[in-house]
Structures are given as C-alpha cells and as structure tokens.
Amino acid sequence: MIPVAEFKQFAEQQPAFKVLKPWWDVLAEYLTVAMLMIGVFGCTLQVTQDKIICLPSHEPRENLSEAPCQQLLPQGVSEQMGGLREVSGLKNNLDLQQYSFINQLCYETALHWYAKYFPYLVVIHTLIFMVCTSFWFKFPGTSSKIEHFISILGKCFDSPWTTRALSEVSGENQKGQAAGRPTATTTAAAGAGPGKAGEDEKEKVLPEPEKVVTEPPVVTLLDKKEGEQAKALFEKVKKFRVHVEEGDILYTMYIRQTVLKVCKFLAILVYNLVYVEKISFLVACRVETSEVTGYASFCCNHTKAHLFSKLAFCYISFVGIYGLTCIYTLYWLFHRPLKEYSFRSVREETGMGDIPDVKNDFAFMLHLIDQYDSLYSKRFAVFLSEVSESRLKQLNLNHEWTPEKLRQKLQRNARGRLELALCMLPGLPDTVFELSEVEALRLEAVCEVTFPPGLSQLVHLQELSLLHSPARLPFSLQVFLRDRLKVMRVKCEELREVPLWVFGLRGLEELHLEGLFPPELARAATLESLRELKQLKVLSLRSNAGKVPASVTDVAGHLQRLSLHNDGARLLALNSLKKLAALRELELVACGLERIPHAVFSLGALQELDLKDNHLRSIEEILSFQHCRKLVTLRLWHNQIAYVPEHVRKLRGLEQLHLSHNKLETLPSQLGLCSSLRLLDVSHNGLRSLPPEVGLLQNLQHLALSYNALEALPDELFFCRKLRTLLLGYNHLGQLSPHVGALRALSRLELKGNRLEALPEELGNCGGLRKAGLLVEDTLYEGLPAEVREKMEEERGLSGAG
Secondary structure, three states: OOOHHHHHHHOOOOHHHHHHOOHHHHHHHHHHHHHHHHHHHHHHHHHHOOOEEEEEOOOOHHHOOOOOOOOOOHHHHHHHHHHOOOOOOOOOOOHHHHHHHHHHHHHHHOOOHHHHHHHHHHHHHHHHHHHHHHHHHHOHHHHHHHHHHHHHHHHHHHOHHHHHHHHHHHHHHHHHOOOOOHHHHHHHHHHHOOOOHHHHHHHHHOOHHHHHHHHHHHHOOOOHHHHHHHHHHHHHHHHHHHHHOOOOHHHHHHHHHHHHHHHHHHHHHHHHHHHHHHOOOEEEEEOOOHHHHOOOEEEEEEOOHHHHHHHHHHHHHHHHHHHHHHHHHHHHHHHOOOOEEOOHHHHHHHOOOOOOOEEHHHHHHHHHHHHHOHHHHHHHHHHHOHHHHHHHHHHHHHHHOOHHHHHOOOEEOOOOOEEEEEEOOOOOOHHHHHOOOOOEEEEEOOOOEEOOHHHHHOOOOOEEEEEOOOEEOOHHHHHHHHOOOOEEEEEEEEHHHOOHHHHHOOOOOEEEEEEEOOOOOOOOOOOOOOOOOOOOOEEEEEOOOOEOOHHHHHHOOOOOEEEEEOOOOOOOEOHHHHHOOOOOEEEEEOOOOOOOOHHHHHOOOOOEEEOOOOOOOOOHHHHHHHHOOOOOEEEOOOOOOOOOOHHHHHOOOOOEEEOOOOOOOOOOHHHHHOOOOOEEEOOOOOOOOOOHHHHHOOOOOEEEOOOOOOOOOOHHHHHOOOOOEEEOOOOOOOOOOHHHHHOOOOOEEEOOOOOOOOOOHHHHHOOOOOHHHEEOOHHHHHOOOHHHHHHHHHHHHHHHHO
16 A cells, blocks of 8 residues: 555645644644545555456347446345346457456546546545645745744743743732732743643742742853843844834745645535545446457446445535635634734733734734743743843843942042943943942943942932933932932933923032034023022033023032033023022034124133133233133133234233134234233144244243244243243244253253254253153254253152152
C-alpha cells in the first residue's frame, strides 16, 4: 500500500505554526487525513486487485436488451446462476486471454467514470483541501510575516521579563485591591508559562500575603543579559508592529483560501451525491467482439463496487463535516471585526493601562492566537506597553550604573559643589539616590525623568540641572525640594515645557531657563509667575523674547542679577527693568540693541552691565551712566562701536571697560580721567595709536591691545606701574621701548605677531616676568642677553621650588 506519510509534504508546516490554527483548522486537518486515507486505500485496491470480471451473456443476439444483466439482481444471483445452461463459444486455446481482453475492454467502455476514478478523485480533492489550508503558511508574502510573528511571540512568552512584569503588577494589585481578585490568579498563571496547570492549583492554595512575599525574590532574578534580550525584544515588537499594521494581506489570504474551500466543498458534495449511485455491482457490457470470442454481450461484476459505495458515503460524510467547519470559519471571519484587536481586558487584568489596541494583520493574528490560548496575547501585550518598557530600561540602567561606577563620576563643579553629571541616558538610574553625598545633579538629554521617592535620600542636594531632560516630580518630593534646592537650571525646546513645580521652589536663589517662546507668543513673552521664589537672587533667561517678561517684577525686591540672552532676536520693550531697584548685574546679550536702553540708567544699584553681541554703533548715552554711581564694570564688546565719546571721563568709578571686537580706530584722551580703571580691553579693533593720557591710569593692571594696527606705544604707557598683564600681540610694532623695564609688577607680556627685531634687555628689570609669561617668538627670546634669560628661568625655578 502507499503510505499516507508520502503526502505529508503537501500540508507540512512548522510545529510552531500550530498557535495560529484555531480548533476548526485542527478539525479540518484531521478530516483531510481521514479523507486522504480513504482515497489512498481505494487507490491501493485499484492497483493491486482485479477491477472487473465479465461473463458472456446467454441471451440470443436478437433478444438482447440494453441491460443484459438486469435479470441478475444481486439478491438472486446465487439462485439464477444455478439454473444457467451451459453455453459454448468459439473454441480456441486463448480462453484466459479472451477473458482478460474482455475485462479490460469492458472496464474502459462500460464502467461509469465515477466508479472507475472515485479513489483518485478523493486523493486529488483532499490534496487541494490541504493546499488551501496551508497555502498562507507557504506563500512568500505571508509566510515571512507569520514566521517573524511566531518567533517574536515565542520569545515574548518565554522571556523572564514577561514573568517579572506580570508578577509586579500582581503584587501591586494585591496591595491595592481586595484579596481573591481574578487578576492575581491570572497573573500567576501567566508567570508560570507552559505546564502551568499544576502550579495554578498550588497557587490558589497559597494565601495572598505569602504570594506577595515570595514574588520580590523572583523580580531580582533578571540578570543583565536577560535585560538586554528583553530590551531587544521591545525594539523588535515595535518594528514588527509598524510593518504588519500597514496592510491586511494575511487577513485577505485567509479569507480567500476559506472561500475557495467552501466553493470546493459545494462542488464535491453536489457531484458526489449525483454520481454515487453509479457505483453498481453488476455492469452490462456490449462490445463487438463476436468474431473473436463468439459473444457481443457480457455481464460484468465490479468487484469493488460494494466497498467503494461504502467508502463514498463515508467520504461524503467527512466532506459534509469539513464543509460545515469552512462555513463556520466564514461566519467567524465576517461576523467579528477581526481587523481590530482591543487589549481592554488585558489592561484591566494587568493594570498596564497604556497597552495600545492594534489593527489589520497584527490584530488578525492575535485573534487567531486567542483561539489557541489567550495567555499568549496577554504575555505578548507586556512588550507593547511603554510602562513595561520604561521599567525594563530602569532595571537595565540599575545593572549598568552601579553606585561604585557613579561615584567615579563625581567631581567638583565651578561652585565647589560635589556634582554628578549624567548625559544621554534612557532614564535615571535608581542607584543615583544611594549617593547621599551628592550636592549637585546634572541631567543632560536623559529621557523621561520621573523622580522616585528615593530622591529624598539626597539630603545634601542644592543644585539641579535638567538639560533637555523633561522631569516629573511627585508632590511629596516637591515639598522635599521646596526649601532645600538653591540652584535650578532648565533647558528645553520651548519654555512652556518647563515643569510648573520649578516655580514653586521657594528656597531657590538661582534660576536659569533656556528655551524658545512659540512665534505667536514671543512678543508677549509670558512667563510663569515668580511670586513664590522669595529668595531668588539670580535669574537667567535665554530665549527669543520680544520684551522683558512682566513676571520679572515679581522678584524685583530681591533680584540681584538678571541675564537675558536673546540669540539675536530683537528685545523691544525693557520698561520692566526700571522696577528692579535691587539689581546689581544686568546682561543683555544678543538682544538686537542699537542703543543703550534708557531703562538701564534708572538702576541705581547697578554694578555690572554687559551688552555683548548687539548692534551698538554709538554710545553717546554713556554720559547717563553717571547716575549709576555704583557701576564698576561695563562690557560693550562684540558690537559695531566706531568711537568712544569724551563723556567717558564722567565714569570715574569705572574699574573695568571691555570694548573688544568693535570698530574703534582711536581712543579719546579723556579716557585717562577714568582714574579707577583697573582693566581696559580694546583688542580686536583697528587702533593705530594710543593717547599719551593713558599713562594717567595709575590703577591699571590689565591692558589688552592685541589684534590692532599699533605701530608704536607712547612712553607714558609705562607710567602705569601697576600693570600686571600687557597684551600687545598681532600689531605692527617695530620696537619695544626700554621703558618697559619700569613695569616691575608685570607678569604676563604678549608680543607675538609683531615686527620686532629684538627685545630690550631692560625686560630683565621686570621682576615678576617669567619665561612662561613672556609670549614671543623663540628667535626673539633667544636674542635676549644670557643673563636676562637665566634670570627669568631662575626666578621661575625658585618660584616653583618655593
């Protein structure tokens, strides 16, 4: 016989595909196996046994009817055969060959085609059913998606993270809900995985408190490698979801093959019911063979008619059941919205409220999975939850950033505080809060920061920086930080993203905000109220504001430093500045200013003013600075100032004047009347000469003249005996006056980039000047007398020894 296993390749599938086979497909598979056995059995009989046996008819040729075997009914065969008379045909030696010839001829001509090919039809139809059932598992456009889905599904089901996530939710539900809730039982089953039945029964026996106690150790079993594997699974699920939800080829293919099976079933059922009666035991055969055999009519016995008729009725029954399953499949396909899948029950059961619903082929496969075992979709849903993913990221972070590793990153910042800086992390490690000695925490590009209760362990925390790191802070922790935090920095894309809790930190002394106002709100420049910030002394705002935010006046009574950096956007309204009576330092950087704002002259307590990187061309208003009697530092650098007015002499209390990176060609002689000046920076201009009156600046300690066009220096310059730094690099100086030796306090002298041919040996009289502080070409330095060079180097060595 032909083994049925030979036909297995027509319906062979990967064992893992069974999860996508609902009960009706499983039943249909068994039915096709039964039908295939019927067909193979019939075919085997056809091949191995005689098909038909014929005997000549004794009726005279003129009395022959169309049914020569009509009188030989099956029930009277035995009686009538006894009364038959002996007949004789032509005698020859080929009796056996004659009968074989007649048998074959009558089989081909007299036997109905249905009775003749019935087993072969059964095999062919069954194979078609098998192909229709498994076609979507073989078709390239669908098999790749199915294989990918099955692979991911199996990994998600077996992942230790799935068990941990569901166990955590189970524990939370037990703490927050009454005992005996179904979620706990289901979650325990989900954590058990395969072979869970026995464990479920055991779990039900255990009391609820014991279960809560036993689960935390399970949570800690997830090692770093398993965490990385779960992280990779989340990425695979995301990409697979995007890919599969784009189309519905799986859904369409399944419908098409089901419709084809129904049509095939109807056709088979109709023609089998019509032709099954054609399988008869006796068959009349009339062939013109009288010249060979002596007879033209024969009565033939279809030897397998009785068996074939029984097999036909069995086959029709199986086909009927198979067809009913196909019709039910069509009802299931069109009665339910299979292109949408809701995880509502899973969300309610697990408490993961962020599990999204899915659609198209993704939804269809999940519906099929539910027919197999709904536990698969529940465990798979864990990897669709962003909350679950964030918990996994947190776990991986804790594995990667141990307290010992974090302590290695601790260092003192510019303010002397012990700072921990973390950059570009997917979250904030819980281990950070084990470092109670941290005084400053800097988070840059850290995704989705949610401060846990452990933040309260940082009892020394005084400074917090959130740079492109959106953060959420529970109210209890807001209370903790409200009086403790002193410095806060927030940088984000838009200022409306600044957390509101920042404006409730009443102990804050410094607030630094960086972000843009939306274009439609830039002119209004509305900022949250600062009334709660009773201790605020420093406010820094880098944005595109069209005016000084009105809320700045909320802290007018105690604000000492205000910095507005506008990145080139023009600041139009500055009237709010007049109310800042206690302001000591003001920075208006890149604000598009063309004139010094008049509001500045009302700030009686102002000590430092920085107008860097604006569009100032004229500073005639400098006379009004005499009202700012406490002004000691004026920074007008990086502008387009062409000259300094004579009124500068009024600023007798000015100690620092920064005019670098402008378009100055001369300096007024009245500048020498600013007797308090200690620092003068006019580098990066176009100065060709210095006024001799510069020698009147007896308190001058720092003079920067680099990157100008100076060809000579006035001798009066060397009357400034307190000079410590003199920067003359990159000018057109042809010589350096020997009077430079009078600058005994000089410790830094820059001469590079000039036209000097030699250095005066009087440099040796500059007692504070060392080789390291002398910036000059090596050839010029080597041209100094040996004793001068030795003195500079000796002094350096002695200084280093001391």
